[in-house]
Amino acid sequence: MTAGTNRTQAGKESDAGDGSKERGESQGSKGSQGAKGSQGSGGAAGTAGTAGAVATGRAAKIDRLAELTRRTGATVGNSLWKEAFRRLRSNRMAVIGAVVIALFVVVAVVGPWVTPYSPTAQTWRGEVLANQGKFVGARGENWFGLDHLGRDMFSRMLVGARQTLLVGVVSMLIGLLLGALIGTLSGAAVTLGGRAGRRIDTVVMRVIDILLSLPSLLLAVSIAAVMGQSLTTVMIAVGVVQIPVFARLLRGSMLAQGGADYVLAAKALGIRRKRIVLTQILPNSLSPVIVQATLSLATAIIEAAALSYLGLGNPDPAVPEWGVMLSQAQRFFDNAPMMAVYPAVGIIITALGFTLLGEAMREALDPKLRG
Amino acid sequence: MLRLVVRRLLQLIPTLLGLSVLLFLWLNRLPGGPASAILGERATEADVARINRALGLDQPVWVQYGRFLKRVVQLDLGTSTQTGQPVWDEFVLRFPATVELSVAAMLIAVAAGIPLGYLAARRRGGWLDVTAVSGSLIGICVPVFFLALLLKGVFAVGLGLFPSYGRLSTGLDATGVTGFAVLDGLLTGEFDATWDALVHLVLPAVTLASIPLAVIVRMTRASVLEVVGEDYVRTAESKGLEKRVVRVRHVLRNALLPVVTAVGLLTGSLLSGAVLTESVFSFGGIGSFIRTSIDARDYPVLVGFIMFIAMVYVLINLLVDLAYSLIDPRVRVH
Numbered sequence: 001m002t003a004g005t006n007r008t009q010a011g012k013e014s015d016a017g018d019g020s021k022e023r024g025e026s027q028g029s030k031g032s033q034g035a036k037g038s039q040g041s042g043g044a045a046g047t048a049g050t051a052g053a054v055a056t057g058r059a060a061k062i063d064r065l066a067e068l069t070r071r072t073g074a075t076v077g078n079s080l081w082k083e084a085f086r087r088l089r090s091n092r093m094a095v096i097g098a099v100v101i102a103l104f105v106v107v108a109v110v111g112p113w114v115t116p117y118s119p120t121a122q123t124w125r126g127e128v129l130a131n132q133g134k135f136v137g138a139r140g141e142n143w144f145g146l147d148h149l150g151r152d153m154f155s156r157m158l159v160g161a162r163q164t165l166l167v168g169v170v171s172m173l174i175g176l177l178l179g180a181l182i183g184t185l186s187g188a189a190v191t192l193g194g195r196a197g198r199r200i201d202t203v204v205m206r207v208i209d210i211l212l213s214l215p216s217l218l219l220a221v222s223i224a225a226v227m228g229q230s231l232t233t234v235m236i237a238v239g240v241v242q243i244p245v246f247a248r249l250l251r252g253s254m255l256a257q258g259g260a261d262y263v264l265a266a267k268a269l270g271i272r273r274k275r276i277v278l279t280q281i282l283p284n285s286l287s288p289v290i291v292q293a294t295l296s297l298a299t300a301i302i303e304a305a306a307l308s309y310l311g312l313g314n315p316d317p318a319v320p321e322w323g324v325m326l327s328q329a330q331r332f333f334d335n336a337p338m339m340a341v342y343p344a345v346g347i348i349i350t351a352l353g354f355t356l357l358g359e360a361m362r363e364a365l366d367p368k369l370r371g
Numbered sequence: 372m373l374r375l376v377v378r379r380l381l382q383l384i385p386t387l388l389g390l391s392v393l394l395f396l397w398l399n400r401l402p403g404g405p406a407s408a409i410l411g412e413r414a415t416e417a418d419v420a421r422i423n424r425a426l427g428l429d430q431p432v433w434v435q436y437g438r439f440l441k442r443v444v445q446l447d448l449g450t451s452t453q454t455g456q457p458v459w460d461e462f463v464l465r466f467p468a469t470v471e472l473s474v475a476a477m478l479i480a481v482a483a484g485i486p487l488g489y490l491a492a493r494r495r496g497g498w499l500d501v502t503a504v505s506g507s508l509i510g511i512c513v514p515v516f517f518l519a520l521l522l523k524g525v526f527a528v529g530l531g532l533f534p535s536y537g538r539l540s541t542g543l544d545a546t547g548v549t550g551f552a553v554l555d556g557l558l559t560g561e562f563d564a565t566w567d568a569l570v571h572l573v574l575p576a577v578t579l580a581s582i583p584l585a586v587i588v589r590m591t592r593a594s595v596l597e598v599v600g601e602d603y604v605r606t607a608e609s610k611g612l613e614k615r616v617v618r619v620r621h622v623l624r625n626a627l628l629p630v631v632t633a634v635g636l637l638t639g640s641l642l643s644g645a646v647l648t649e650s651v652f653s654f655g656g657i658g659s660f661i662r663t664s665i666d667a668r669d670y671p672v673l674v675g676f677i678m679f680i681a682m683v684y685v686l687i688n689l690l691v692d693l694a695y696s697l698i699d700p701r702v703r704v705h
Contacts, residue, residue: 210389214684215643218677221665225673226400302514306647309516310665326517330651333520334528344517351512359508 084287087364094360100353108165111158117142118152119159120318125150135336144342147325148332156320157342163314163321164301164350167235171300174239176293179246182208186247187254187285188277205251211244216299217306224312231314231321238303242296249292253285260284287365294358298351305347322346375696379689388440390681394674395439399432443678449671453664458675461660467551468538468656472649473641475572476579481634484584488591488630489623495596503588510585515644519578519651526574533574536653539567575652579644583637590633594626601625628698635691639684 088094117123128136128150136146144153186204189197211219220237227233257263258281266276305323307313313324322343329340442448448458491503527535538552552568555561598604599622607617642658649658657676664672 206385206389210386210393210681214390214677215640215680217643217646218680222397222673222677225665225668225670226397298512302512305514306516309514309647310662312665326514330516330520333524337521337524340517340520344514347514347517348509348512352509355508355512 084361084364088360091360091364093356094364097353097356097358097360100349101357104161104350104353105165107158108161111161115155115158116152117155119155119320120151122150123152135332135339137338145338147339148328148336153339153342156325157322157346160320160322160325160343161346163231163319164304164323164347167231167238167304167321167323168297168301168350168354171235171237171239171304172242172293172296174236175242175296175300176246176289178239179243180250180289182243182247183250183254183289184282187251187281188274190251190255191258191277191281192273201251205248208244208247212248216241216303220303220307221310221312224307229312229315231316231319234304234307234313234323237307237312238300241303242300245296246289246292250285250289253288254281257281257285288362291358291362291365294354294361298354298358301347301351301354376689376693379692383685383689386685387681390678391440391443392436394677395436398439398670398674399435448675448678451664451672452669453667453672458671461672462657462675462679465655465657465660468654469642469645469649469658471551471553471568472572472575472579472645472654472656472658473638475576476641476644477583477634477638479576479580480583480587480637483580484587485591485627485630488588489595489626491588492592492595492599500592503592507585507588510581513581515578515582516647516651518581519575519648522574522578523651534571535574538571538655539564575648575654578651579641579648582644583634583641586633586637587630590630591626594629595622598622598626624698628695631694631698632691635687635694638687639680642680642683 112119124136124142124146128146128148136142136150138145142152142154144157147153147156182204186201189200189204191197193200219241223237223240224233227236254277262284263276263280266280267273271280301323304313304321305326308321308323309327309330311327313327314321325343326340326347329336329343333340446459448462450456451458451461454461487499487503491497491500494500523535526532553565553572555564557565604617604621607621608614612621645656645658646661647658648654649656650662653659660672661676663669664676
């Protein structure tokens with residue numbers, strides 16, 4: 001009996017303390033994330049914080065209860081994913097996106113083995129030279145025609161799919177892993193670290209905001225300038241650009257989850273706060289990150305193409321990558337537009353597939369959009 | 372209002388300082404370094420040391436950073452290795468072209484995007500909605516420079532409807548008053564020059580508008596759909612307000628809040644799209660200059676440009692905040 005009351009009291013106290021902290025923090029983050037309209041409420045939370053611990057504790061609890069009704073979707077845990085998957089399957093956008101991605105992956109994996117000709121051999125060079133710059137279009141032996149050096153475009157497209165997928169996936173993973181690490185640390189620092197933690201978080205987020213304020217293409221160009229010209233550079237440059245996006249997203253998501261009722265429940269059960277962050281808050285904060293990862297694949301592929309266009313892409317002409325092919329084709333665009341159109345359409349369709357799936361996932365996971 | 376402006380301007384300082392640190396570190400990491408740039412690849416170590424001493428590169432990093440910062444504050448961004456002119460002067464010379472292009476693109480995006488998004492939301496599921504949504508999804512996925520090539524190939528080279536490069540036809544020169552070709556023509560009374568500048572602007576502006584247009588259509592649509600379901604809209608309707616009044620004052624006014632933010636952020640990112648667009652159309656703004664600077668590894672220009680863009684970006688953010696307080700009374704109260 002005494003032990004029981006002791007525990008609840010301790011729980012209350014700690015609740016009152018970090019309840020107000022979290023309140024202020026999450027409001028603040030909302031304010032700076034673009035919903036500037038909440039600046040007023042952020043200030044209100046700040047004054048409430050000074051109004052006395054007892055009152056704040058109660059206010060925080062009431063607020064939390066109020067949030068329960070709003071947040072039912074995000075608090076159900078596993079069934080959220082099941083529910084989301086069910087919604088995804090019935091979403092036409094998601095199905096089209098998934099089919100496109102599946103086709104792309106199959107081509108990327110199998111493609112290099114089934115090419116009708118070598119993608120690098122300049123088999124029809126003589127013919128192209130004889131044509132004096134005129135593009136050899138689609139025909140029986142070369143389905144997509146020839147490029148400016150007399151290589152088979154169809155074979156190059158097949159092999160290029162793998163390179164393109166590689167660039168997209170690797171750069172997305174660089175952004176995702178590093179960004180998620182920074183985001184988790186920042187989110188955990190706020191939740192666990194007290195005043196020092198929040199200070200660390202502020203500094204980290206400032207740096208992230210600076211990086212976010214730079215146009216991503218320029219950031220990638222600067223990185224590529226330091227590292228020199230190669231496929232690895234493109235992947236790192238495009239990946240690093242995504243880091244602040246993932247970091248900011250995961251941190252925000254973790255802070256938003258911090259006030260959820262299952263966190264309260266875990267606290268009431270006396271689970272250590274570090275454990276709560278890692279086993280409760282983090283897994284529940286991941287859904288927006290997964291959506292962003294899907295969308296990032298699309299941006300990564302497009303951005304890699306832009307870097308290639310700017311002359312920072314893979315310099316090795318023997319390795320066909322759609323972005324590089326497209327940037328090579330621009331010189332011949334007036335005479336041989338199809339040479340650019342094939343890789344461009346490849347990039348557009350692939351990016352579209354990832355965008356469709358990502359958008360559909362966002363809709364499926366967003367409790368607000370659920371009917 | 373004034374206090375808000377001052378506070379926000381003060382908040383810029385740490386951001387710009389942080390950025391300058393990043394840029395300084397970046398400059399230090401660049402391959403080669405100034406010594407080998409001056410002396411060439413086969414410089415002896417003694418020569419390199421001499422140049423480093425002359426340039427102050429042997430001093431502690433923080434001293435070097437202090438000097439870097441001092442120069443940046445004085446708007447001394449160094450000298451372009453391509454043209455031999457101060458970077459700042461090069462920017463001032465080329466900025467009007469880029470602003471002209473960006474403003475035209477944003478006007479197209481906003482003027483077409485908001486009505487499209489609104490109509491798509493009002494007729495959800497209709498053909499306009501389906502077209503707008505799928506069109507904007509595709510719009511985001513088309514690489515900007517490919518769209519530029521395509522539009523140029525079809526409408527300039529193929530059909531000959533528009534000029535394929537530049538800001539003005541040769542022989543016409545209305546620039547000089549403000550540097551904005553369209554405006555200068557009007558000011559000097561050379562209306563044919565204004566018309567010529569406008570015609571030159573069409574294809575680049577449409578290209579550059581593609582991504583913001585797609586984003587604005589989707590945001591407006593989503594935002595209108597959300598607001599239409601709000602209680603206050605139902606209340607307004609049920610108390611018998613005119614449909615037009617509800618649409619403008621209740622739906623649009625609230626739905627446009629997130630769109631305003633997006634427009635601000637998009638304006639910042641327009642500048643990097645401008646690098647790609649301008650280089651395809653040889654538009655002669657900052658974008659084209661950056662494109663050649665990348666090729667020439669003209670680092671002072673690149674550093675200056677990033678600093679410059681960051682400043683423009685933060686200032687745009689400030690303007691967005693101020694616009695917010697005009698549209699949303701809740702912000703003003705605070």
